[in-house]
Amino acid sequence: MLGPMFLTHLECTACEGSFSPLGLPRACPDCQAPLAARYDLEAAGAALDRSTYASRPGRLWDLAEVLPLADPSHAVTLGEGGTPLLELPRLAAELGVARLTYKDEGQNPTGSFKARGLSVAVTMAKAGGATALAVPSAGNAGGALAAYGARAGLPVVLAMPQDVPAANRIEAEVTGAEVHLLPGTIADCGRWIRERAAEHSWFDLSTLAEPYRVEGKKTMGFELACQLGWTLPDVLLYPTGGGTGLVGIWKAFDEMEAMGWLPKGAPRPRMIAVQAAGCAPMVEAWASGAERATAPANPHTCAAGLRVPTPKGDRWMLDVLRSSHGRAIAIEDEHLLASTRRLGRSEGLFGAPEVGALVAALATLRAEDHIGHNEHVALIATGAGHKYLECFG
Ligand SMILES: Cc1ncc(COP(=O)(O)O)c(C=O)c1O
Ligand SMILES: [Zn+2]
DSSP states (O other): OOOSSSSSEEEEETOEEEEESSSSSSTTTOOOOOOOEEOOOOHHHSSOOOOHHHHHHOOOOGGGSSSSSSGGGGGGSSSOOOEEEEEEEEHHHHHHHEEEEEEEEGGGGGGTTTHHHHHHHHHHHHHHTOEEEEOSSSHHHHHHHHHHHHTTOOOOOEETTTTTTHHHHHHHTTOOOOOEESSSOOOHHHHHHHHHHHTTOOOOOTTTTTSHHHHHHHHHHHHHHHTTSSSSSSSEEOOSOOOHHHHHHHHHHHHHTTTTSTTTTTTOEEEEEETTTTTOOOHHHHHHHHHSSSOSSSOOOSSSGGGGOOOTTHHHHHHHHHHHEEEEEEEEEHHHHHHHHHHHHHHHBBBHHHHHHHHHHHHHHHTSSHHHOOOOEEEEEBGGGGOOHHHHH
């Protein structure tokens, strides 16, 4: 069955225009900015209270009341979500913070948080009538789309940079996707898909080109609050590429307030966007006070998920950084790889290089006293290190 449970409309994140969620919605037809799903949150909060949610098994679709599909039995799922929030006491002591928690998104199907966005987006694309799916991907999103597309019984076409981590290419091929390896970055791959999508009737699931990947990613914010007993950390570090995770988590905080799950005006974390020094358009935009990000000349980093020179969510992200009194910070590859190993040695966790960047950013921000010794810092550990063996060999 297609049709919203509490979804009411889609709203443009720039011009605030209102649009129907039926069919296969994409970006704002008037100004091309991303669309955000809007719900009757009072009704959703009345239908599902937070203790009932907490008593459910602990998977993404437990949040069906704030997801866009009416009947969760039609969800395209591989058991995503419900990842543990681990305490990192040894690393907290080494880095000098009161509490350090780690949302281990590497435990998702296909080893990254991309599973969340693609479970919801593929579900909605299938429900809306898509017959083939396509995405440009720096790595993990392609692997996840291949898996969820296969699960949905829909063909998948991927465009990935030639130097994509081998695991991402192989997992996509094994799960039946048609993989095109192209010169350049995800931006070049995106152009390649856009030029061919109409002719081949591919539905393009690029980051923020449609409204539902962010809906999947927001579930990280709901889970985090639930796992912390309906409180939030003081600081949240997020490895930022296209930006859907960062804005999705902030959207979750807004929605939980509107549902009565968090008190109105409850303290929110300072949101910190962490990028790689070789590709840091958000850090540049933040530092210069620009409204939009500008693509760096020669984007490079071994943290493949951070090699996103033209993030579509730039304005939305800058809004979140400002509203949360957060900031953006860039980390050199050498430093983020060393920090991935430090995390592994201290806590037994093999994170993706993107996750190592968070540890490095925490060390830097703590040393500069932007993060205080008495604060609780949460790391959104977006992916597993096993998918990047070439970085550690
Ligand atoms: C492991 C990992 N972390 C972070 C990111 C960036 O995520 P977002 O696009 O939500 O900013 C990616 C994207 O590919 C990724 O694979
Ligand atoms: Zn608009």
